[in-house]
Amino acid sequence: MYKVIQVAWREFVVTVMSKAFLIGLLLLPLIGIVTAWAMPRLFADGGFEASGTLALVDPDGRVVEALRPKLAPETIRARREAETARALEQMPSNARALVGPETIRRIAPRIDLALVERPRDADLDAEKARLYSGPQEERPLALVVVHEDAVEPADGTLEFGSYDLFVRPRLDNRIENEIRRVMREAIIDARLSAHGYEPATLQALFNVPRIDAVAVRPGEESGGTGVLTMLLPMAFGALLFIGVMTGGQALLTSTVEEKSSRVIEVLLSAVSPMQLMAGKLLGQMAVSLVGLGLYIAMGLVFLAGAALLGLLDLSLIFYLAIFFVITYLVLGSLMMAIGSAVNEMREAQTMMTPIVLLLVMPWMLWMPISRAPDSTFSVVLSFVPPINSFAMLFRMASTSPPPAWQVWLTIAIGFASALGALWFTAKVFRIGLLMHGKPPTFMTLVRWARQA
């Protein structure tokens, strides 16, 4: 055991002290923070500003009356503030603090429309021609022709008219949308007034503000969890993926390096292949656990800061550790087997494809499992190695956790599959370490395992 520990310790120290590990470890949280802070600023519609005139022909005259106050600068300002407040309300509190109202204000499009009333009997063709002819600065952005029955239908029916919208060539669709929005509001206001209703009163009557749900537990009430509830299974799946991929990739790389640098025979003169394999597996497992521990700690701090700690069943962390060990032993050891069989990293890439597919597959299944954790599909996947760990974690972190017997059955199947993978790796490892020459195929590895 002393020698196994020596090998494991070297693997751990060399990996943890490497720049690649430190950068990789810090990179993920850094990407998260940068994404949350900078992406809205960089990629949203921030900075879109447009101004111009809106020509309006209103035979009735009541729509233009309703429209005029809606295009007044103070009304536009008030509406933007209200929209900013609504956008912030819909965010989790931590994201709200990170993004801030100023960002929302900045990323919202600023479109200022000046109303130009055209005579009721204006020549429509001439008005349309103004959209594309004459000095650029005098051309209106759009021409709106309100139907005569837009406010009051003819013959006392309920079939209201609408309006026609003519725009400049290649007008930005955000301006079109803004015109549609204000015209809709103005026509509704005109219709309400025509029927003797006060539009402001009716708007107040229809307005029910969005409220956050409060999760209630014994002795505790916590804030709304909507999006986070959905993201939690994904977060656990991501942790599992990162842990296994980090450890497995390091096992692959270090084994190929030891083999190609020919140090392997020196090592084999001091330790048995089994001791070497066990040491390497343990060392890289410890490395992955350090990374996972750090990420979990950061996640807990985030949840505690957002007063959302109650959202998380802390026993999930225990199960995450178990499922990590299982998946790492299965996929990590297979990656090490590949490392022992090939001569260089380039050859390993081809053989790694099935392993990577096995790691990526759960991400395609995340949504169906999270949305229907008790479906037959989800339950069956929970027992199919090596993706059973992912499937079970998705289910456990969902809103409908599985019964305990299913969890322990998944763990038992997982450990059985880990033993199988270790058996296979041990056989391939022993033979592959001294192999040089033509790179083997997967079938060759299977043949070795049967021969050894």
Added chain:
Amino acid sequence: MTGPTPAFADAAIMLDGVNKGFGAQKAVDDFNLVVPRGALFGFIGPNGAGKTTTIRMIMSILFPDSGRVSVLGHASALDAKDRIGYLPEERGVYRKMRVGEFLTYIARLKGIRSAGLAKRVRRGLERVRLQGVERKRCEELSKGMLQKVQFVAAILHEPDLLILDEPFSGLDPVSMRQLEALVLEEHERGATVLFSTHVMHQAEELCEHVVMIHRGRKVLDDAITTIQRRYDPRTIRFEPLDPNADVRALEALPIVERIERADPGYSIRIAEGTPPGDAIRGIVDVLAPARVELARPRLEDIFIDIVAGSGSPHAEPRETEAATAAA
């Protein structure tokens, strides 16, 4: 752990009817070997003869298809790894690792605990005149320096058995002498030494005993002195009393095949089938000698005789096959 095998207990290494094949090719064929404790054995043979395969079987890196192996009284070297020092033919290091860390790591894998280890590493490097390189990365050293570092790694734990596979290849003459001296020091310390080489004069100079493998079979296994006595008594070193004497008179003798100048004196090849005593008597009857003696054959001549006499050697089995057959 496997206990000592009683019949093999007295030998440092014992191979009994060992066979190893790679696919259809036989790399080691019914090989028997006994290396007594404390011996200094040379393991010679042409390229691809099966030396490395045999050594790997001794080290339990490969396993024989049949036959028995005993190392330091154990049925497997795995049970005695900490008492064996091994310098493989394919030498490697962790290129980014510092020399001191590399030696410390290997020493720990050989079971040495931390106390006094740093001092032992320093002393080991001093022995190969590489003091002060502990902090250097392995990749910063020359090939010859690395070879010395690897030799230190093999002897750091003061092994009872030292197995060296082509330890002198690629070294300059000065480094070669240093390493030869260290091999002898280890032997004097009490270690059993087995080293493979195809540089015959080294085996001749260093070894007490030589084993030669050819096409996977043992073709020679004797003490150097015995070999020299037994092989090729057909060359006589002759120095005439009169340095200006005309040796052409000797060429006329039917017992003489040819005469070559070999300062000082001459090397006389006698006809096949002529008893050496008769040949010496015949020569001194013609010319008075200052010195006449039966020349000791060189190991290299014996080696070439054996190899040339049995056709071209086997091709070296590829490691791919070697590894496959290890299963």
